[in-house]
Every structure is written in C-alpha cells, then in structure tokens.
Amino acid sequence: MNMKETNKFVRACSFSELKEKGRLKFAADNGGEAALFFTGGKVYAVDNVCPHNHTPKIHLGFIEGNNVLCPVHLYKFNLKTGKNINCQTCNLPVYEVRIEGDDIFIEKPKSNSFNFDF
Numbered sequence: 001m002n003m004k005e006t007n008k009f010v011r012a013c014s015f016s017e018l019k020e021k022g023r024l025k026f027a028a029d030n031g032g033e034a035a036l037f038f039t040g041g042k043v044y045a046v047d048n049v050c051p052h053n054h055t056p057k058i059h060l061g062f063i064e065g066n067n068v069l070c071p072v073h074l075y076k077f078n079l080k081t082g083k084n085i086n087c088q089t090c091n092l093p094v095y096e097v098r099i100e101g102d103d104i105f106i107e108k109p110k111s112n113s114f115n116f117d118f
C-alpha cells in the first residue's frame with residue numbers, strides 16, 4: 001500500500017536527495033518548517049525553529065553524533081527526542097518519520113505563528 005499525504009503526514013523530500021545532501025529544510029503549507037537530517041544511517045525530522053530565540057535556522061546547525069547544535073547560540077538538541085542538553089525547558093519539537101520507497105513523509109510541522117498572549 002502506498003502512503004499518501006494525509007492531514008497528519010506530508011511528503012518532505014526524496015530519500016536519495018536527503019542521503020546525498022545530509023540535510024534539508026522543508027516548508028509546509030501552514031507556514032511551519034522542519035529540518036531533516038540523515039546521520040548515522042538514520043533520518044530525523046525536527047522543527048526548524050529554535051525554541052531559544054525563535055530563529056528558523058536549525059537546518060544549518062552542526063551535527064555532533066545524534067545531536068544538532070543551533071548555529072545561532074549553539075544550544076544542543078538531541079535529534080531523536082528534541083531534548084535540549086543545555087536547558088531543560090527549551091526543547092525542540094520532533095516529527096515522526098515514515099519512509100516509503102524513495103519518499104520521506106513526516107508529521108506536518110507546526111505552524112510558526114507564535115501566540116504571545118498571556
């Protein structure tokens with residue numbers, strides 16, 4: 001059975017392109033963005049917006065084992081769990097990945113609109 005895009009999952013890229021480049025940014029139609037990485041033989045998808053300063057640059061981060069370091073202030077996030085090694089209250093959303101053939105589907109990234117109402 002071929003996987004199709006649903007309300008929950010969207011096709012982010014081809015597996016072969018991610019393998020070749022090692023990282024990709026995916027922009028969803030709701031304004032959300034994900035950063036995809038291929039490292040250690042695994043595919044990871046995390047939100048592209050760093051929760052520290054709301055900077056959409058995680059896709060440009062530095063890979064260290066199965067962690068990514070935000071390029072802005074070097075906060076380190078586990079790619080599998082999204083947990084921040086430096087600050088326990090500042091974690092990165094992670095998205096479920098499904099690979100079918102050469103297609104990579106991920107959970108649709110959250111919208112990047114922030115609600116600053118208190």
Ligand code: FES
Binds near residue numbers: 050054055070073
């Ligand atoms: S904006 Fe990412 S660590 Fe500060």
